Amino acid sequence: MRPGLLLISHTYAALENRKKLQALAAHFDLVCVTSTIEQRVILGRPSSDFDNDSDAPTRSYQLIRLSRRGQRDTTFLYAGLAAVMRSRRFDVILVENEPWAVVCWQARFWKSVLQPHALFGEFTWENVERPGWKGFILARIYRCMTATTDFIIAGNQAATQLVQKRGARKENVIVAPQLGIDLVNHQPASRAERDELRKAQGLPSDTFIIGYCGRLTEEKGIRELFQACDDLGSVHLALLGSGVLESWLKEQQKTRPWLHLLPPRPHFEIPAFLRCLDVFVLASKPVRTMTMCWEEQFGHVLIEAMACGVATLGSSSGAIPEVINHEEAIFPHGDAQALAGCIRRVMNGASMAHSQLEHTRTHYTHGAVAADWAGFIHQKIAA
Structure with missing residues (x-):
């Protein structure tokens, strides 16, 4: 019983x-x-x-x-x-x-x-x-x-x-x-599926796309992620969500055609976005004030991205390193240059997506x- x-x-x-x-x-x-x-x-x-x-x-x-x-x-x-x-x-x-x-x-x-x-x-x-x-x-x-x-x-x-x-x-x-996570709707996309998903969301099919979804706030490392992509110069960045940095990002978008802002969506629509990406990044950084004291507690979207077969990078903040469980995928929080280096290694063929996928299927x-x-x-x- x-x-x-x-x-x-x-x-x-x-x-x-x-x-x-x-x-x-x-x-x-x-x-x-x-x-x-x-x-x-x-x-x-x-x-x-x-x-x-x-x-x-x-x-x-x-x-x-x-x-x-x-x-x-x-x-x-x-x-x-x-x-x-x-x-x-x-x-x-x-x-x-x-x-x-x-x-x-x-x-x-x-x-x-x-x-x-x-x-x-x-x-x-x-x-x-x-x-x-x-x-x-x-x-x-x-x-x-x-x-x-x-x-x-x-x-x-x-x-x-x-x-x-x-x-x-x-x-x-x-x-x-x-x-x-649910493995039925979180799974890697074939190249053809990825191209169709990108087309449906207004994203370019023939380019390297880095993504993030969630709150568009300072503590989520949005500025550092933006700066890293700006420094790389040959990538596109897709941000899905809303938050206090949204108006700033819309201003940046006017002069940077590689920046794509997508509106929030329900949980069940998130995998379609994640499966579009080449790299997912969670660049969170800690906050310590009397009004806000926070550090990333898990980062559920990390395991969603990994389950979709997407190379997943994260900062050294809070629980991110233990969730990702892949040393080469971690960069110091607040360091846009180090993040750009991690992305560049993936672009040059660094392999982590498969091991991250298997880790997620086993544990998450x-x-x-x-x-x-x-x-x-x-x-x-x-x-």
């Missing part, structure tokens, strides 16, 4: 992300609590592009949608969460959010009252220590979290070090991604991620 797992996370309001739940349901009698479908615009697209119930007939788990009280991802509560916990017995309750998130403490409270026998776990991505008074307060929250949590799934190595520093025992922590599918989670959780249940 499979153990009963209650998974609580707003992440699974996104249709594409629920493919991970299907894989996890092979190991657990799974109930997932996520957010209600919202009627709003996301990245210039209707929210229905990202979240709908078209997958309902094929679910092998129960999905319960609850409304959020509060909109920020770390400050909301789920209305009706207590009723879900009263509805049946669970062996494990697992929340995906940061250690200070209100919903984690809401779930922890109701677990102690209504499911005292169950194991309680958290998934966290947080990989930096905050400066000043924020760091002082968060250190104490972490201590309380590790003292009241049976196991922790950390999204990167730095997150593991952070929770262990605050009291988590090594055997109670595992490093594993939150989500994997939804099935592989679910199996890692399940093996660890089953071990905790049996202990």
